[in-house]
Amino acid sequence: MPSTFPLPLECLDIILRLIASQRETAHLLARLLRVNKYVCNATLPILYKNPFENINFRYGLPSARIEMVEIAFRRLALTLLLSIPLEDSQHHNPALTDILRAAYFPTREPVPDLRRPFIPYHSFITDVVITVADTASVHDIPFHGPLLATFPNYIEHLSQPQVRETVAAAAQTGSLIISGKLIEYFRPAGHILRKDFTWILCTTNAEHIRSVVIPLSDILRYFSLIGRFKTLSNITFSFNPRLQLNERMRSRLSPQQLQILDRQMNDQTQHLDEMIRFVQELRQRHPHILRVAACTSPGNHRDVFPENYQAQLLQCLPPLNSPSFVNKDNWLQFIAKIQETNLSRIKVLLQERPFCDVNHLKRLAQREAFLHQCRSLDSIHISSWSEDLFQWAVDERRNGLLGIAAGRKPTTPPPVPLRIANINYGPKSDGRQVDDLMFGFSETLESLDITSDVYQHYVIPIHDDLLPDFKVGSRGGDVALYCELARLTRFTISTSEHLLRIESSFLCRLPSLEYLVLKDTRKTYSVNGVTYWSPTLGTLPRLAHIALEGTPAISFHPDALHHTPNLAHLHLGLLAAPTSHIFIPPAEDLDNVGQVEDGAVSQISTPTPIPTLQQPTRPIWVWDWELRKLETLKLNSAFAYKFQFRMLEKTPNLKVLSLNIHTYARQHARTIYLNDLRLVSTSMAATTLVSSPPADTVVP
Numbered sequence: 123m124p125s126t127f128p129l130p131l132e133c134l135d136i137i138l139r140l141i142a143s144q145r146e147t148a149h150l151l152a153r154l155l156r157v158n159k160y161v162c163n164a165t166l167p168i169l170y171k172n173p174f175e176n177i178n179f180r181y182g183l184p185s186a187r188i189e190m191v192e193i194a195f196r197r198l199a200l201t202l203l204l205s206i207p208l209e210d211s212q213h214h215n216p217a218l219t220d221i222l223r224a225a226y227f228p229t230r231e232p233v234p235d236l237r238r239p240f241i242p243y244h245s246f247i248t249d250v251v252i253t254v255a256d257t258a259s260v261h262d263i264p265f266h267g268p269l270l271a272t273f274p275n276y277i278e279h280l281s282q283p284q285v286r287e288t289v290a291a292a293a294q295t296g297s298l299i300i301s302g303k304l305i306e307y308f309r310p311a312g313h314i315l316r317k318d319f320t321w322i323l324c325t326t327n328a329e330h331i332r333s334v335v336i337p338l339s340d341i342l343r344y345f346s347l348i349g350r351f352k353t354l355s356n357i358t359f360s361f362n363p364r365l366q367l368n369e370r371m372r373s374r375l376s377p378q379q380l381q382i383l384d385r386q387m388n389d390q391t392q393h394l395d396e397m398i399r400f401v402q403e404l405r406q407r408h409p410h411i412l413r414v415a416a417c418t419s420p421g422n423h424r425d426v427f428p429e430n431y432q433a434q435l436l437q438c439l440p441p442l443n444s445p446s447f448v449n450k451d452n453w454l455q456f457i458a459k460i461q462e463t464n465l466s467r468i469k470v471l472l473q474e475r476p477f478c479d480v481n482h483l484k485r486l487a488q489r490e491a492f493l494h495q496c497r498s499l500d501s502i503h504i505s506s507w508s509e510d511l512f513q514w515a516v517d518e519r520r521n522g523l524l525g526i527a528a529g530r531k532p533t534t535p536p537p538v539p540l541r542i543a544n545i546n547y548g549p550k551s552d553g554r555q556v557d558d559l560m561f562g563f564s565e566t567l568e569s570l571d572i573t574s575d576v577y578q579h580y581v582i583p584i585h586d587d588l589l590p591d592f593k594v595g596s597r598g599g600d601v602a603l604y605c606e607l608a609r610l611t612r613f614t615i616s617t618s619e620h621l622l623r624i625e626s627s628f629l630c631r632l633p634s635l636e637y638l639v640l641k642d643t644r645k646t647y648s649v650n651g652v653t654y655w656s657p658t659l660g661t662l663p664r665l666a667h668i669a670l671e672g673t674p675a676i677s678f679h680p681d682a683l684h685h686t687p688n689l690a691h692l693h694l695g696l697l698a699a700p701t702s703h704i705f706i707p708p709a710e711d712l713d714n715v716g717q718v719e720d721g722a723v724s725q726i727s728t729p730t731p732i733p734t735l736q737q738p739t740r741p742i743w744v745w746d747w748e749l750r751k752l753e754t755l756k757l758n759s760a761f762a763y764k765f766q767f768r769m770l771e772k773t774p775n776l777k778v779l780s781l782n783i784h785t786y787a788r789q790h791a792r793t794i795y796l797n798d799l800r801l802v803s804t805s806m807a808a809t810t811l812v813s814s815p816p817a818d819t820v821v822p
Contacts (some may be wrong), residue, residue, distance in 0.1 A: 131164060138168045148175075170246035172333075173198055199319060200226055205243040206326050219318040248353075249333040250323050252316055313337075329353065335360055338393045338417065341400055348404050352411070357404075359397050359417040361427050394431045401438045414452060415439055433458070446498075450474040457486070465495040471502045478505040478546065494518075499538050505546040511555050515562025537565065544571040549619045553593040556615075560595075561605045569612040574619055589643070592617050595625030606631040611664075614639035622673050627656045629682070637667045643697050644672035649711040654741060657681035666751075669693040675761070683747040690751050695758030695782070704759045706785045712760055748772040758782035763790050 138154070141147045151169045155162045174195075203218070203226055218227075317340045324331055328350035335358045336344060375383065394417075401415050415435055417427050432454065441459035442448075448456050449472040456463065486507040493499075494514040518534050525532055540563045547555065556572055594615065595605070610632050615622055622642040629635070657679050665686045670678050675694045683689070698704055706712075745766040752773045757765055762781040770776065783790055 134161070134164050135168075138165055142168050142171075166241065166243075167246045170243050172249035172251055173202070173243075173247065174252050175249070201239060202244050202247075202323065205239050205241065205245075206322070207242070218322065221314050221318050222322065244323060244327055245330070247323055247327055248330055250320055250331060251333060251335050251358075252320060332356065334358070338397060339389070341393055341396045345400060345403070348400070348407055351404060352408060354404070354408070355411055356414040357401070357412065358415075361417045394428065398431065398434050398438065401435060405438055413440070413443070414455065416451075416454070446470070448472060450477065453477050457489075460489070460492055465492060466497050468496045469498050469500040471496065471499060471504060473504040483507040483548075497535060497538055499540050501542040502540065503544040506548055506551065506555060509551060509555055512558040512562050516558045519562050519564075538563065539566050541566055541568045543567065543569070544573075546573050549574075551592065551620075552590070553596075553620075553623075556594050557596075557605070560607060564605055564607050566609065567607055568609050570610060570614070571612070572615040572617075574617050589619065589621045591623045592620035592642075593623045593625075595628035595631070596623065606633075609634055611635060612637040615641070617642045623653075624655065624674060624677065626653065629658050630656065630661050633661050634664060635662055636664050638665060639667070639669040640671070640674035641669070641697075642672035642674070644676075645697050645699060646705045647673075647676055647696075647707070649707050649740070652676050652740075655679045655682075658685055662686055664688055667691045671695060672697055675759075679741050680743050680747075681741060683749065686749070688751055689749050691754045692749075692752060693754075693756040694761045695756070698758070698782075699786075702784060703786045704782055704784055706760050706763055706783060706790050709790060712764060745769040746772070750774060752776055754778040756780040763792065767794075 138151065142151055151165055154165045155169070203222065206218075317337045320334070320336065321340065321343065324334060324344070324347060328347045329352055331351060332353050333356040334354065338359045338361050341359065372380065372383075397417065401412070404412055415438065417432070417435060436455055436458035439455055439459070441462040442452060442456055444464045444467045445452065445456065446467050447470045448468060449470075453473065454477070483505060484507075491508075491510075491514065493511065515538065518537065522532055522534050522537075525534070543559055543563070545555070545559070556570075559570070560567065592615075611634050613632065613635060614637070616639070620642060621644060622640060624640065629638075655677050658681075662682065662685055666688050668686075668689065668691065670693065675696065678694065683692075696705055743764060745768060747769065749772060753775055755773070755776060755778065757780070759782075763783045765781055770779075783792070
């Protein structure tokens with residue numbers, strides 16, 4: 123540790139890596155090179171570990187222009203090329219291909235030594251990940267930027283027949299169809315430039331490369347580097363799916379283009395075979411190094427990659443080594459070797475696109491259940507592939523409760539400490555798995571988000587009455603008796619294929635709830651057909667956010683607002699039609715307020731530990747709640763139509779008020795007098811009248 127900089131190298135390294143990992147601060151790393159030699163030596167390996175990622179962090183912001191990205195990429199690429207040592211006295215580097223020389227050294231003159239950097243920047247690179255989508259438009263490909271400044275010069279070099287033939291052979295079929303002549307050569311030129319640049323960085327620094335993205339079409343020349351890839355642990359092959367054309371697109375091709383396409387498809391099949399052989403040889407040469415190998419396509423087209431090759435690639439890899447985090451990067455490898463993987467240390471299970479589609483979920487349903495082996499699971503985000511997904515948790519908790527009641531020592535394993543759950547359910551679900559989840563993890567669950575399975579191909583019926591029910595909290599027996607979620611602070615359900623039915627006393631079981639969102643797609647309803655919830659009787663003192671839409675909104679009991687002193691956001695209403703109109707029941711039905719029924723008790727199948735009192739068949743909205751912390755109030759449908767402005771007297775911090783009675787029927791005319799606005803002085807209220815606008819508008 124030098125006396126001029128009294129910070130240990132270990133501490134400085136932690137600070138620098140934290141700076142590099144944040145998008146807002148990554149661009150500051152380059153400035154630290156000027157502090158002193160000690161800081162410079164510590165910064166260089168982090169700055170140039172994956173320099174293209176730093177460029178993306180800095181110029182990937184919305185304010186960045188494409189010209190800025192192009193200039194940054196060009197300067198970085200030129201700096202790295204100049205830092206590579208020369209091989210002979212003629213100043214020619216054998217790894218410097220004709221394409222790279224034409225793009226960056228168009229004069230073909232020896233590069234003066236004075237232009238060469240003193241530091242071998244390329245030697246610090248460990249991750250060669252040039253994230254460029256081959257199928258994107260020209261302005262979406264920053265790595266094509268270096269060609270923009272030298273494009274006339276580059277086109278001149280393309281006049282050589284062998285170079286032009288090479289570029290034309292690599293042309294994307296899609297660009298040949300939709301692009302002009304200039305783009306036809308421009309796009310494949312950038313593609314070849316990216317391949318050659320990846321190659322020169324790997325061949326000059328293969329011993330230090332840990333992660334690399336290799337274009338699948340360029341796999342053959344990397345066989346010579348297998349012996350030198352001593353630290354390569356993560357390899358991705360960039361697969362181009364645009365060769366998979368449908369009949370309509372093929373009909374637009376000329377005979378010559380069809381020949382080129384067929385040749386490219388044959389070459390692609392050979393490259394896939396070579397990919398499997400490459401991974402096998404790499405595993406044999408360095409058996410304990412390679413951990414991840416994948417073949418992905420630009421964008422979100424992973425399913426285009428042939429499944430048989432995907433299975434062969436995964437079989438070449440070892441099982442994950444006691445993973446703690448499973449996401450889209452290692453999901454396929456996790457599923458392929460799940461029987462050989464130690465699942466006891468998994469804390470986060472994150473199933474992301476494209477592994478939520480119908481076919482993938484069907485394959486998961488055919489596998490043996492494995493969630494019960496994840497004993498350290500803390501957070502789960504998955505698409506449901508079975509209604510019995512959490513039945514094991516119910517059985518474990520039920521057996522534990524029976525053992526306690528009988529005075530026996532617990533024989534079941536410790537409960538899984540699941541805190542966060544986000545579940546996408548399918549169109550055939552009836553809500554049972556949500557009850558299983560709440561009962562099985564009622565002692566630890568803190569956040570629960572339930573959404574419709576957007577990846578299922580399911581047609582939503584037009585009429586609300588045809589939608590199936592999604593029932594929550596309605597199961598009887600011990601599930602209803604012991605399902606009190608004392609630690610749950612966030613609870614959201616959003617359905618698009620069901621009507622959401624919440625058990626009338628369910629909210630009484632959530633004493634720590636802070637954030638509540640319940641929505642379905644109901645657009646109409648009958649006043650006499652509504653089942654109302656029980657009042658919460660002071661059990662929701664921490665609730666700060668309520669957003670109810672559809673069935674939950676019309677079932678909501680307003681007396682609950684008397685016991686929510688911390689409420690800051692309230693949203694009640696129905697889903698608007700595509701024309702932005704809102705349904706409101708006939709005015710005579712809304713004015714017919716129900717009476718309290720003697721002896722009426724909440725209808726639940728089994729007794730719950732939370733007592734419920736008498737509830738009205740239709741609760742009376744008195745609009746006199748004291749909500750001192752309320753900042754946002756959004757109402758539509760009947761809630762906005764019956765709104766009384768006297769509520770504003772007890773909401774001094776209200777910032778947003780939105781009322782919408784824009785209805786088809788135009789039968790809900792409402793004249794608002796200043797006397798309704800209790801905040802206005804009495805003298806003005808007695809003499810001034812605010813006339814009514816069109817019948818579907820409210821003047822606040």
